[in-house]
Amino acid sequence: MSSEFDIIIAFHKKLSSQCTSREKAEANTILKFIENTLKKSKKVTAIEDREELRYILRFWGSYLTSQGLKFPDIDIDSSGRKPKNVTIRRAPWADSPHYITGSVHELESFEKRLNKLSNRDIKAEAFTDLLNQFNTLLPGAINDIVQVQRRSRIDVLSDASWSIRNNVLELKELIEDQGTASDKGLRELWVSARRIFDLNPEFYTKTVRKNLLDKVQHCYFVKDVSQFSQLYHKVGKDKKLGREHLDYLSCITISGDYADLFFLFDYALRNPSEFSNEGKFVYWDLNRPRFYPFMGRRAEIATKVLDSIKKKVLKYDGEVKLENLNVKLEERGRLN
Amino acid sequence: MAYEGPLLAASVVRALSSIPGAIRDIKALLSGKEINGKEVLSKMEMLQKALVDFCKTEAWLREIKEIHQILQVIDTQLEKARAEHIKAVSSGQFNQQAYQMSVIQEVWYWAKLNSLTKLISKAQSIEHVEPEPLVLDKDGKPSGPAWACRFIVLGQEIDKALDAYDNGVSRDTKKISETMNSLIQHVKIQMYLADERMREEAEKFGNELYKLSGILEQI
Numbered sequence: 001m002s003s004e005f006d007i008i009i010a011f012h013k014k015l016s017s018q019c020t021s022r023e024k025a026e027a028n029t030i031l032k033f034i035e036n037t038l039k040k041s042k043k044v045t046a047i048e049d050r051e052e053l054r055y056i057l058r059f060w061g062s063y064l065t066s067q068g069l070k071f072p073d074i075d076i077d078s079s080g081r082k083p084k085n086v087t088i089r090r091a092p093w094a095d096s097p098h099y100i101t102g103s104v105h106e107l108e109s110f111e112k113r114l115n116k117l118s119n120r121d122i123k124a125e126a127f128t129d130l131l132n133q134f135n136t137l138l139p140g141a142i143n144d145i146v147q148v149q150r151r152s153r154i155d156v157l158s159d160a161s162w163s164i165r166n167n168v169l170e171l172k173e174l175i176e177d178q179g180t181a182s183d184k185g186l187r188e189l190w191v192s193a194r195r196i197f198d199l200n201p202e203f204y205t206k207t208v209r210k211n212l213l214d215k216v217q218h219c220y221f222v223k224d225v226s227q228f229s230q231l232y233h234k235v236g237k238d239k240k241l242g243r244e245h246l247d248y249l250s251c252i253t254i255s256g257d258y259a260d261l262f263f264l265f266d267y268a269l270r271n272p273s274e275f276s277n278e279g280k281f282v283y284w285d286l287n288r289p290r291f292y293p294f295m296g297r298r299a300e301i302a303t304k305v306l307d308s309i310k311k312k313v314l315k316y317d318g319e320v321k322l323e324n325l326n327v328k329l330e331e332r333g334r335l336n
Numbered sequence: 337m338a339y340e341g342p343l344l345a346a347s348v349v350r351a352l353s354s355i356p357g358a359i360r361d362i363k364a365l366l367s368g369k370e371i372n373g374k375e376v377l378s379k380m381e382m383l384q385k386a387l388v389d390f391c392k393t394e395a396w397l398r399e400i401k402e403i404h405q406i407l408q409v410i411d412t413q414l415e416k417a418r419a420e421h422i423k424a425v426s427s428g429q430f431n432q433q434a435y436q437m438s439v440i441q442e443v444w445y446w447a448k449l450n451s452l453t454k455l456i457s458k459a460q461s462i463e464h465v466e467p468e469p470l471v472l473d474k475d476g477k478p479s480g481p482a483w484a485c486r487f488i489v490l491g492q493e494i495d496k497a498l499d500a501y502d503n504g505v506s507r508d509t510k511k512i513s514e515t516m517n518s519l520i521q522h523v524k525i526q527m528y529l530a531d532e533r534m535r536e537e538a539e540k541f542g543n544e545l546y547k548l549s550g551i552l553e554q555i
Binding site: 071 | 421430432486514517522524525528
């Protein structure tokens with residue numbers, strides 16, 4: 001619900017745009033606007049908003065004089081127009097229902113705990129637990145900020161990513177961690193990423209090509225097929241690989257309203273079909289200093305989600321609509 | 337709350353319109369066969385009075401210019417207080433810690449001592465711009481021009497808020513900032529209006545002089 005102040009500002013902007021577009025704002029409309037603003041000024045209690053009102057009223061007062069009219073009464077500080085107590089403008093999320101502030105605050109306390117732990121060596125299980133909590137809290141908090149601040153989801157995510165301490169993983173570490181079929185027993189790899197890393201020449205040579213030669217199945221869950229298409233053509237033209245290696249590549253695109261949230265983090269699942277028996281690990285976002293073994297529920301959930309998506313698209317002829325998501329298996333014929 | 341006194345006082349307009357007649361009469365009397373000295377003298381006195389009245393325009397302009405000048409000084413002096421408010425709200429929310437009370441106290445001390453007192457004293461002796469001057473009764477309650485009364489009230493409010501802060505009764509800096517903002521707004525509006533008055537007066541004065549010069553040429 002808009003506050004009185006928001007309504008005044010919206011009308012002021014509308015009137016101003018009329019002035020800038022060489023269309024004269026009607027004096028009567030301005031006078032009415034000033035009159036209404038004075039009437040409502042008592043309800044505008046925040047000190048920051050009241051000062052903004054003064055600027056606006058001064059602006060319109062001098063505008064009217066420039067049109068040869070008398071300077072109007074614009075005093076919001078006389079008795080009857082002044083609130084009993086002035087307040088301070090509240091934080092954007094402060095006016096929202098409790099559950100919204102809840103998730104943001106929980107996230108803040110989580111961050112404090114994480115900062116305390118960051119300088120100590122911690123066990124993989126403990127870290128996984130923390131990340132599980134983070135995983136539960138973050139999407140809720142992001143959604144809340146999106147709604148309350150009326151910003152796009154990607155904008156909020158971008159801000160959030162910049163606020164996280166950035167320690168980008170070196171390529172060599174990534175290659176070492178993802179490993180290959182020969183040294184780590186890899187048979188199937190699922191990659192869920194906004195931007196797949198496999199196109200990087202060094203990564204491609206040292207990992208992707210080796211894995212394809214070892215017949216490792218690659219399934220990419222991506223937002224946009226274009227990057228996968230590039231990879232597909234790169235493999236197709238690779239003289240060290242044959243056309244048969246293209247069969248080890250598949251791609252599922254996930255788009256729709258909630259796709260940005262789906263790709264909040266990049267990760268890969270190693271041998272997902274064996275997850276329940278062996279408890280394999282997932283690798284975390286590229287922003288982390290190193291890949292933490294990802295055990296327990298977080299990996300299980302990721303596997304289940306991607307598995308159910310994959311099964312559904314295969315079952316329903318390559319294209320399904322999930323809740324707020326459009327999922328599609330990209331056919332190879334189309335890529336050729 | 338604008339200036340309520342008339343633009344180009346009626347006496348000045350009357351004076352301006354009577355000048356050509358007086359000159360015409362004197363000319364006729366002096367060019368007659370028998371010159372009546374008394375009659376010429378009386379017409380000359382009329383012309384003198386008209387010119388004296390006409391010169392009151394200068395007094396009007398001088399007075400409003402003087403008020404404008406004082407307002408401008410107050411505005412400049414309060415600029416630091418405005419900067420404090422802007423600094424305090426720079427994060428989008430008024431930060432009470434960022435609003436430096438030592439700066440505000442210093443700003444107010446000098447603005448009040450140097451300029452506000454001067455403005456009030458000027459308003460008390462006003463002759464031309466307003467129909468009546470500012471009057472303060474024995475309790476300090478003001479009457480007279482609304483804009484001048486407002487300066488008194490706002491000044492008292494700031495004094496009260498700063499006293500409460502100094503005595504530890506209230507550490508509410510947002511209230512002080514709000515009152516300071518009200519005063520700054522009032523200064524800015526009055527300065528703008530004084531400026532407008534001067535412009536209008538100069539325009540009207542120019543028109544009258546133009547008319548007069550046309551008539552004088554034809555005599």
